[in-house]
Amino acid sequence: MAETADAVVIGGGVMGCSILYHLAARGMPDALLLERDALGSGSTGRSSGAVRMHYSTEVHAQMAWRSLQVFRDFDNIVGGQCGYTNTGYLVFAPDAAVDGFRANIALQQRIGINTGEISPDAAAELAPGFRLDDCAAIAWEPLSGHADPSGTALAYAARARQLGARVRLQTPAQSVEVTGGRVTAVTANGQRIETGRVIVATGPWSRRFLLDHGIDLPLQATRHEVIHLRRPPELPYHPGAGDIANLIYFRPEGSELTLIGNGNLEDDVDDPELYAQRPTQSFIGEVWTRIARRIPAMAGAEFAAGYAGLYTQTPDSHPVIDRVDGIDGLYICTGFSGHGFKLSPAVGLLVAELVLDGQTATIDLSPLRMSRFAEGRLNLPSYGFRVLV
Numbered sequence: 001m002a003e004t005a006d007a008v009v010i011g012g013g014v015m016g017c018s019i020l021y022h023l024a025a026r027g028m029p030d031a032l033l034l035e036r037d038a039l040g041s042g043s044t045g046r047s048s049g050a051v052r053m054h055y056s057t058e059v060h061a062q063m064a065w066r067s068l069q070v071f072r073d074f075d076n077i078v079g080g081q082c083g084y085t086n087t088g089y090l091v092f093a094p095d096a097a098v099d100g101f102r103a104n105i106a107l108q109q110r111i112g113i114n115t116g117e118i119s120p121d122a123a124a125e126l127a128p129g130f131r132l133d134d135c136a137a138i139a140w141e142p143l144s145g146h147a148d149p150s151g152t153a154l155a156y157a158a159r160a161r162q163l164g165a166r167v168r169l170q171t172p173a174q175s176v177e178v179t180g181g182r183v184t185a186v187t188a189n190g191q192r193i194e195t196g197r198v199i200v201a202t203g204p205w206s207r208r209f210l211l212d213h214g215i216d217l218p219l220q221a222t223r224h225e226v227i228h229l230r231r232p233p234e235l236p237y238h239p240g241a242g243d244i245a246n247l248i249y250f251r252p253e254g255s256e257l258t259l260i261g262n263g264n265l266e267d268d269v270d271d272p273e274l275y276a277q278r279p280t281q282s283f284i285g286e287v288w289t290r291i292a293r294r295i296p297a298m299a300g301a302e303f304a305a306g307y308a309g310l311y312t313q314t315p316d317s318h319p320v321i322d323r324v325d326g327i328d329g330l331y332i333c334t335g336f337s338g339h340g341f342k343l344s345p346a347v348g349l350l351v352a353e354l355v356l357d358g359q360t361a362t363i364d365l366s367p368l369r370m371s372r373f374a375e376g377r378l379n380l381p382s383y384g385f386r387v388l389v
């Protein structure tokens with residue numbers, strides 16, 4: 001007898017795992033997740049895990065805010081640990097960005113996000129040792145911080161299993177079978193699994209997987225590096241930050257390290273399984289110079305670690321979360337462009353609404369529809385900073 005599933009989620013990154021959990025939590029008896037390798041082995045396992053609210057579009061800000069409530073109370077809401085650490089988050093804006101920055105804060109406050117502009121003196125108290133004289137404006141998000149992306153994915157998958165869902169590792173999905181305009185099965189490891197619903201959450205693998213099914217979306221895998229520096233002893237623990245002037249983001253990692261990424265320094269990658277995972281001298285030098293502009297004592301830090309990971313970039317740095325017109329039962333959830341982790345609790349909830357109710361009730365996802373590229377209706381971010389969109 002053929003194997004069946006109520007829905008098949010393809011991809012075991014934080015998005016696939018959150019979707020699986022939300023389907024199971026909504027009462028779907030037999031949801032199945034297929035992962036080609038291990039859970040979190042794609043972008044999720046390389047993510048910096050920053051959880052901040054500063055966004056320039058309503059859809060992003062709403063998803064981030066909704067998700068923050070879950071990160072802060074993960075054990076009670078989902079069950080298990082997501083590693084949430086509340087450091088607070090500063091955003092530094094130079095002169096050229098200040099109008100957009102203030103408009104974004106007003107948008108975030110309308111949604112109810114706990115954020116606001118603070119004076120340089122107040123920022124200096126929160127972040128001793130930071131240079132602030134180049135900032136035209138500074139925002140402070142007291143509730144933000146970071147969490148553990150792989151741990152969150154694993155926690156979602158573990159809870160989904162407890163609720164009856166299944167997770168199959170080392171199982172690449174090869175194709176989605178469509179008959180008469182409807183999804184009828186998925187083939188994986190040469191085996192056919194009958195299902196009427198498939199959610200493609202394949203991160204950087206999405207462009208090729210979707211093209212194989214006749215769906216041409218502007219998704220580009222891009223390589224991004226991250227480094228960890230050991231702070232000099234005189235420099236205290238500090239909040240997380242997005243620095244629009246220096247195009248870096250950073251946050252404490254454990255008690256002694258500072259994690260620093262850029263997001264704009266990127267290379268296109270053709271095959272997500274073949275990219276250089278080590279950091280480059282040029283990135284280390286460039287980013288070290290930039291962090292030392294914001295925190296001068298970091299010039300005397302020690303290099304501790306570095307690695308690279310992949311974003312799934314779209315032209316407007318917004319994801320695609322949509323059902324596919326003309327193929328009943330096929331859903332796409334990809335293109336998170338370097339800032340998806342912090343949205344993952346809301347994304348799982350919204351995709352479950354889309355799959356089970358035919359539409360979302362919690363947040364309007366129309367700005368993330370797949371047709372926006374062909375329509376030329378992109379969500380234009382305020383800054384040229386890839387990660388703060």
Ligand SMILES: Cc1cc2nc3c(=O)[nH]c(=O)nc-3n(C[C@H](O)[C@H](O)[C@H](O)COP(=O)(O)OP(=O)(O)OC[C@H]3O[C@@H](n4cnc5c(N)ncnc54)[C@H](O)[C@@H]3O)c2cc1C
Binds near residue numbers: 016046204205335
């Ligand atoms: C260096 C770096 C720093 C980042 N920093 C942040 C940050 O600070 N804050 C933030 O919010 N976001 C951040 N992000 C972005 C965030 O990590 C991603 O948006 C998020 O992890 C995307 O999750 P995903 O599930 O869509 O993709 P992925 O984690 O890539 O998961 C996709 C999964 O699908 C699997 N797969 C692919 N094809 C198949 C197939 N055919 N069959 C079965 N399985 C398949 C892959 O193996 C993979 O496990 C960062 C990303 C990187 C790389």
